[in-house]
Amino acid sequence: MVxxxxxxxxxxxxxxxxxxxxxxxxxxxxxxxxxQAGILGRRLLRENIGKAYCSDLARARQTFQAIGLQCPIEYxxxxxxxxxxxxxxxxxxxxxxxxxxxxNQEHKFExxxxxxxxxxxxxxxFNSKVLKSSEEKVIVVSHHNPLVALACHVIGLDLKxxxxxxxxxAGLCILNFEEGIWRIKLWNSLSHFGLQNDGPLY
Numbered sequence: 001m002v003x004x005x006x007x008x009x010x011x012x013x014x015x016x017x018x019x020x021x022x023x024x025x026x027x028x029x030x031x032x033x034x035x036q037a038g039i040l041g042r043r044l045l046r047e048n049i050g051k052a053y054c055s056d057l058a059r060a061r062q063t064f065q066a067i068g069l070q071c072p073i074e075y076x077x078x079x080x081x082x083x084x085x086x087x088x089x090x091x092x093x094x095x096x097x098x099x100x101x102x103x104n105q106e107h108k109f110e111x112x113x114x115x116x117x118x119x120x121x122x123x124x125x126f127n128s129k130v131l132k133s134s135e136e137k138v139i140v141v142s143h144h145n146p147l148v149a150l151a152c153h154v155i156g157l158d159l160k161x162x163x164x165x166x167x168x169x170a171g172l173c174i175l176n177f178e179e180g181i182w183r184i185k186l187w188n189s190l191s192h193f194g195l196q197n198d199g200p201l202y
Contacts, residue, residue: 002131005182006049006139007147007173011036011066013059016169020091021101023084023112026058029066033059036170037066043172044069050135053125055079055142063170064141078125081143085112105159119149119159126150147173154182 011033015022029037049071054064056075064073084101087109092098100107108114122142130138140147148165152158154175157165167173167188174186 004137005175008141009167010059010063011170021084021087023088025089029062037063041067049137052139079142082145083113085109122146122150123153
């Protein structure tokens with residue numbers, strides 16, 4: 001039975017640096033992102049993680065591959081970032097629109113999805129796959145929106161308060177199952193690479 005879940009946001013990607021809506025667009029890691037993932041690997045290799053679940057988007061896959069964990073891996077569309085619809089690949093231009101997109105859990109662009117919808121798909125995956133793993137320790141490699149939405153569900157935080165939680169690029173979180181409930185043991189730790197990441201949170 002799963003007792004420890006490592007939540008990992010992908011390392012720095014081109015969409016983070018160039019400030020456009022990455023969403024379901026395949027944005028590769030930057031040089032710094034690859035370095036972040038490699039350093040993070042040295043932090044995780046001693047954890048004896050039994051299985052990994054990873055978004056199938058390039059920046060998440062590249063992060064997992066650079067970490068170098070030798071464990072079974074399952075790539076899943078359900079762990080993708082929020083779909084920004086008609087804004088996919090477009091730059092952040094309107095400040096208020098950008099704020100709505102990232103702070104209002106019910107906001108969605110045409111042909112896209114809201115954080116409420118993101119939470120539903122990631123929680124469904126969490127319940128049907130992650131929690132049913134036979135391994136004691138697993139890792140979920142994903143993106144900011146789905147990981148924060150998942151954490152809100154796990155700890156019972158109303159999704160309207162979801163922006164109280166943030167995860168930077170390559171930020172590591174740990175959830176432990178203790179006394180019948182999930183608890184946050186670690187949140188958004190960047191110490192594994194000496195706080196090199198102080199860039200965009202989106």
